[in-house]
Each structure stands twice: as structure tokens, then as C-alpha cells.
Amino acid sequence: MIKISNLEKIYRTEDVETVALNKLSFEVKDGEFVAVMGPSGCGKSTLLNILGLLDDPDSGSFLFNGIEVAGFNERKRADLRKRNIGFVFQSFNLIDELTVFENVELPLIYTGVKAAERKKIVEDVLDKMVIMHRRNHYPQQLSGGQQQRVAVARAVVNNPKLILADEPTGNLDSSNGNEVMQLLTDLNEQGTTIVMVTHSEHDARYSHRIIRMLDGQTVMQDLMV
Amino acid sequence: MLFNNLKIAWRTLVKNKFFSVLNILGLAIGMACFLLIALYVTDELSYDRFHKKADRIYRINSDILFGGNSMSLAVTSDMMGSTIKKDYPEVEEFTRVYNSNGSRLVKKGNDFLQELGVAYADSTFFDIFSYEPVAGDLHTALNEPNTVVISESAAMKYFSSLDVVGKNLETDDNNGTIYKVTAVIRDMPKRSHFRFDFIFSMDNLNYGFGDFLSHNFATFLLLKPGSSAASLEKKFPEYVNRYIFPMLQQTMQVKTIADLEKSGSKLEYSLMPLTDIHLHSARVAELGINSDIRYVYIFLAVAVFILLIACINFMNLSTARSANRAREVGIRKVLGTTYHTLIRQFLTESTLISFLSLLIAIVIAALVLPLFNDIAGKEISLANFFQPLFLVSMLALPFVIGLLAGTYPAFFLSSFKPITVLKGKLSGGAKKSNLRSTLVVLQFSMAIILIVGTIVVYRQLAYIQQKKLGFSKEQVMVINNTQVMGDGTRAFKNELLRLPGVKAVSSGGYLPVAGSSRNDNTFSKEAVMDMKNGFNMQVWGVDENYIPLLGMEIKQGRNFSKEFVSDSMAIIINETTADMLGYDDPVGKKIYKSQSNSQAEMLAYTIIGVVKNFHFESLKQKIGPLCMRLRNADWSIAVKMDATNVQNLVKQVEQKYAAHAAGFPFGYSFLDASFNNMYKAESKAGKLAFSFAVLAILIACLGLFGLAAYMAEQRNKEIGVRKVLGASVNQIMVLLSMDFLKLVAISACLAFPLSWIVMNKWLEDFAFRINIGWWVFLVAGLLAALIALVTVGFQALKAALNNPVKSIRTE
């Protein structure tokens, strides 16, 4: 599904040049659940943004489903992204002005699904995430765990092949965190590929494989059993 | 404390440069408009107030309804003033002013110069009105015949000296009259409804005095202190009964006043306070061109509109920004600052902003003052800013605006609860606010009303321009003062005809533009006049070239002709008259007019033709009855040109004129220019409405621009999330713009009916007017939407193009 080689990303500000990704290479197969770990500032989020087609690498190759996407323009990336990739963030990133239902509905609107069909899909997903009873609430009215469940629902509503999660449990207590990890595991078992950034060894254990990074490079990859 | 507040306020200003600049600029433009309009309005309201007895001076107005024609006059008979004074003790003094259509020739050296500011007045003129004497005794100046009081300017013009009491001036009246200058006054103030440079003794006026029925004199009464104009006015019917009705009984076959009123005729006199004349009087035979109180109201409304729009900007931007300042408020409160202290802090800030705005506003107002004067037709000087009263009000302005614009934001910001704010949770109020939306709606409603107003005024003016007038005003030159040629006019006309570029020449004494001579008279359909068949009608003297020269159309019958000797008693009527007479074929029928002296003997005129109706007054008036007679009206001569080099032609005409009227001033005008002059007030209003509409929109846009910037900033993260989820740039733009467009749509719904009502009211003034089509509203609405879109769109695009990675960074 994903094959990156010699990926480089350098942030240039007026006086400093930060090498966020330094000739990074690895592969993620279809159906895999990969955890990315490493100290703060080692480039995990940068990597995830590039994998999520939100950002462009400075050099290197990025094959997505066998297609070279490094160098795609914004429009092409957006198109590929909205059909194939779902995101889960540490800070949920729900839109405060929209209800639970409307938040989850958004990706479907942007892929042009008809209203009647949207309603069915969204209700299905909310059911699955056990958040249906809160469908008309606003994000501020939910607990952190509930908010993250909504965020996961929104990430999967389009049936993406790949879910990218950046510290999805970072803002949650352990029981809420476990609930979200369980959701991700379930999705993975249904065939969705997942790449998750985490600081928690506990969460990493839900994955098949851990990629450990240091200063923009992979230092090791341990297989989980 | 105050200093500390100011210091913090200043820092806040500097820290938020973008918003500060928007705020100050918007307020400054708003205040500049306000200042200019305030100057305009104070100027308009101050007319004639310089007279020391202004509050006791009244002018007699006459309202006459006769034979279906109504006339509102600013003049009355030569007898009324003295009669009223004699009969009613509350009248202390009266004076009459006769202004022979403004023009007199006065001799300087060997040449005559045309003077426009001339009048004849009773010797009491200077006892009633207060003018500053430079030389001579005003109290006695006009006591004798052949005396004149002149202005400083006139003295300098004719004698190059102010010490001219006792010197002589020769004028053209009665073929040359010598007047002795008995006093010199300072030029009459500009804020006066009449302004004269020459005031001649009434004794020299060549007039059939003693006539209660002819209304030709502006008559002013000075009431005794404490007496009431209203109660004096109530006694005027008594005067009509006693002096006028007996005369009517003779001429018209009426027995009682009731008969007269039953037949629909009326003669009514009323008193108008001197200080009301400039803004409230638009009668026939005014002594000068008056203004209109409605324009004062309109401009006041506009000034308040614009100031409100600017204040709303301030409120909107401040409350919108409150999200950013919430933390500051929270921390201050935690540290023990009280609610009141905070409010004072915020009010200091808004007052500081309005004060800075005022400074800029004064500069702007000073810079555009000449332009404003030009458009508004005023001569307001910078010095007017510094009249004590104006200065005080001007300095009060920032405090008023500071309070007006600052109070709501101050309370809004000060009421944040520190705990919620510091936790980072903000009530929705800071982000979305119904009040803010309401205010934007208000702004745009006002802007749309101004746009509609501008379009309607311009459309009406354009309509006037292209309206079929029934005559052609193009390429017609009018030469004035040709009466001085005496019999030479005939030769002069022939010479003009021979000039290349001249197509036709005719007498031009009566022309279909305001300001030209008028002459109305009473006619009757039958040989014996009674109340029913009598009617008033314009009688114009023309020659046989007049109708073709002006491109008028003969509908029935024929034009005058030299070949018919009988044409001396022939008459051509307009369609209105034909309709009034009601004959199937009026040609050949007779109408009658009493001879000036004996009403027994009636003159019979034969109708030889009907001329298609043409507009001979402003389009504000209906086309009244009019007839033409073959008579010499050669004090002006009309020339139809077909010239490419008009200047050259004018020069040639001037040479011919000089040959026949040596020493007399050559004066000419073009008919189309005189025509446009009739709509000066409207075109002035149009230009002002346009300028203020543009400014109102500009200010509203400044606010919208800031608001959009702020909203985009607030929704930065949301936009990022939406983009991550696949929203395109277009979708984001629509999302951000829609909110504002909705507001514009609501504004339109409010503004349309309102502007429809207001503009129809304005149009009612015109007998001939456009319909406000639906498209006017469509255009105004679209224009407002477009402007809002462009303003918001820039910010929306900026936000939409942002890289989402930046806005959703979790750190």
C-alpha cells in the first residue's frame, strides 16, 4: 500500500534549517497495523502528514498503491486523499459549530455522496461507534473519549483503505484510550490499513509492527507477535 | 489612573495595527462626512438670522386659485403692506421690495454694465433689515426719489472708492435716470435669501401703484414685540373682504364671497417668518433661489447613517476581537481588577480611537472642502470649523462616538468569566454573534438605500434629459439686452441671418426655460366673462419664426404668417388650452380678453392653430394653458445655429451686437444650459447622494474586511480540518462568503421597501417622472452583494489557500 524510499523533508526558517525527515525508507503492506514511535521532534507528525498527502516531501519517492505521488499538486493530492485516507488526531479536530452527525457527514459531502445515502452511512457508522445517541450534540458537550470516537467515525465514514492516527490516545485517560485502540484494532481486522503515531508502548502493542524513529530516520522495526 | 488607561489603550492600538487602522480609517471617513454635512446644515439653518429683528419679520405670501389655475406667490399687491399697517396696530412697520427680474444696466464711464443684484425698496427697508453701513445714514437714505444705496463691491466697481456718498449713478430705466448714492453698506451676507448690490428708491419705480389685484411686491412686515403672527394672519380674510372683494364684484359677475369660493376660486394671504424663507419657500417670484428643507433632512439622515456605519464597524471589530482579548480580561480579573475598572479601560480605548479619528477627519474634511463646496454649491470656509459652537460640538464628538461605539464592546468584554476564559473555553458569543450580524445587516441596509437613492436620482435626471420636451433645446443661442437697440433689432436680426452657421433667428423674449419672461392674463371662452368661463393663461409674444426655430410642432391649423394681415388678432394655443376649451376643432373659434382699463369692452382673438404641448416650466410642473400672439418680444433674440465653431460664431454675433448697441454689455446664453440650470438642485443632490453612497459603502466595506479577516482567523482550524477531509478551495470560499452574503440578502429585504417609499416620495415632486423599476433594486442588491463578495472574498481566498498542516498542528 505504501512504499517510501529516501524521503526527505527539510523545514527552512530564516535562520535554521531543520531536517525533519532524513532519507527515510520503509514499506507498509495492505492490511497492516503499524505504530510509529520516537522522541518528540523526531519527525513523526511530518511523516504522517506526507503519508496523508497533506504535505509534499522535498525529495525521495512515495508510492501509494503503486502510484508515485511525490510531486502531485494540491488538487490531485486532495482528490486521492478524500477517497482513500482517514485521519484521527490527538486533539480530535472536530468542528465546534457542527453537531456530531454533521461532523461525521463532512467527508461524504466532499466526496459528493447524495444526502439520503449520507444519512444512512453516517447512522451506520455512529451505531458502530456507539455514539448514535449523541448524534445531535455538539463536540463541547461530549467527553474526550466520546469526541475521539466521533473523530474515528469521521475518519472511517468514507471507507478509507488507510487510516492515519497521530497520537489518538494522547488526550485520553487509559480506559477511554483502550476503547479507541479497540476500535482501531476492529477496523484493522476488517481490512483497513492503519499507521499510528504514539508515545505509548502500551498502545503500540495493539499494532503488528513498530517503526522507531530518531532524528528523521528509522532506527529499527520490531515485529509484534 | 487616566494616564495609565491611556497608556494601555495606546499599546493595544499599536499591537493590533490591522484592526486599529481599519477602525480609525472608517471612523475618520465617517466623521469627515459628518463634519462636512454638519457645516452644510448649520449654514443652511443660519439664513437671514443676522437681522437683529429677524424673529419679528414676516413676509406676506399669497395663494391664488382662479379659473382652475392655482398660484403660490412670494409677492403681494403694492397696497397690502400699507393697508395692513394702517388697519392693524400690531404691525410696527412694513417694507416692499420690487425686483425687476433682477437686471438693470448701470453706466460706468461710457459703457453700460449689466447688474443682476438690483431692487427697488421703501425707505423703511433699512429700519427692518439690519445691514452694516460703511458710509451714509441708512435710516434716511431712501427717503427721497432718485436715491440709491449700494454695496461695498458695487462702490469699488464703479468708483474704486468707498467714499462715494453724494456721487451719481446713471441707469437705463426710463431711458436714463440719475441716482444719487446716499449710503454704502457692507456686502449683504451670503446667508441671506436675497442679496442686492443696488437698492433704488421705490419712488423711481415705474408702476401703476394703488392696485389691489396685481401681485408684484415682496412685502415684509415688522411686528411689534409680543404680537402674534398667527392672530394677525387670521385677520387677513377681513382685508380681502374689505378691499379686494369689491373690485372682484366689478370685474367678475359675483355677488358674495361664498359665490367666489363655490366656483373654486380663492384668495388667501399668509405670513411666513423671515428665517423660514430660505428652506421652506418655493413660490413664484422669490427674490432669490431658495433651498429646500428636505435636502437638509436628507443630508442629516445621511450623516447619521454614515456615522452609524462607522460606529458599527468599531463595535463589530471590537467584539469580534474579544476572543483574543478574553485571556487578557481573565487574567486581569484574576488579579483583582473590577468590572468597572475594565469598562473604564475599554471606554478609554474607544475614546482614544475616536479622538485619533477626529484628527484625521478634520484633515480629510479640510482637504475635500473645496470639492464639497463645488458639489453642494456652497462657499463654506475652513474658518467655519472654528466657530465656537461648532468647535465645542466637534470636540465633543469623540466622546459621544467613543461612548456610542465603545459601550457595548466594553460591557461585552468585561463580562467574561475568568475561569471559563482561562480554561480556553469561550462562549460561542465571541465567535458568532447575532448582534454582530444585526449590525452588519444595518450597515448594508443603509448602504443599499443610498445605492437605490443614487440610481433613482440619476435615472430621473437622465429621463429629464431625454424626455421629449416638445421643443428642441440644442444649438439655440439666446442674445439678451437687445431692447437697447430700439428699432435696430430688425436690422440686427437680418444681419445675424446672413452669418454662416446661423440657421434661423426669431424673437426670444419668452422661452421655455425657467428664468425667461412670463406674462399671464385672464381670458374667457365667451364674449361675456363670468366665473365659469374665465381662465388664466400664459400669453407669449412671438414672431413667425419662433415655432419652427424651436422645433415645435403645429398640430392643427397653421403658424403665424407675414402674409396674413389679420394675424395681429390671431392666436395659437397649446393642447392644454385646446382641451380646456373643449371644441372639436378649435381652429377658427374665438377667445376673449378684457381690455386693460375697461372690462366692458372685450377683445376677440381668433385661434389659427394648436401647437403641440411643450414643457415651458420645469418637469416638476404640469403643462399649463398657454397661447402665443404675433407680438414683438425682442428684448431677447433666439438664434438657431448649425455651427461647429461655436466660439467663432459667438464672436461674430458679439461684433454685430456692438455695432447696434455700442456701450451696452453683450450677454448671451445657450438654451440647453438654461434648461439644465432648472435641475441644478436635483443634479446637486444626485452628485451628493452618489458621493455619500460611495463613502458609506467604503466604510461598511472597511468593517466587513476586518470582520472577514477576523472570521477567517477564527475559523482557521475549522478550515484546515475541512481541507483535510477533502474540501476544495472553492468550497471553502463559498463557505466563508455565504455567511456574509446571507446578511447582504437580509439587508436587501429591509432596504428595498424603505428605499422604495423614500424615493417615490422624492419623485412625487415631479409631474413627469420615472417609475422605479424592479431592476433598480436588482442592480442595487447585486452591487451590494458583489462589493461584499469582493471584500470578503480576498480574506476567504487567503484562508482557503492556507496549508491545512499549519492550522491543524496539534501543539
Ligand SMILES: Nc1ncnc2c1ncn2[C@@H]1O[C@H](COP(=O)(O)OP(=O)(O)OP(=O)(O)O)[C@@H](O)[C@H]1O
Ligand atoms: N512548519 C514547520 N516549520 C519549521 N520546522 C518544523 C515545522 N514543522 C515541524 N518542524 C520541525 O521538524 C521537526 C519534526 O517535527 P514533527 O512535528 O514531525 O515532530 P514529532 O515527531 O511529531 O514530535 P512530537 O512527538 O512532539 O509530536 C521538529 O524539529 C520540528 O520543530
Ligand SMILES: [Mg+2]
Ligand atoms: Mg507530532
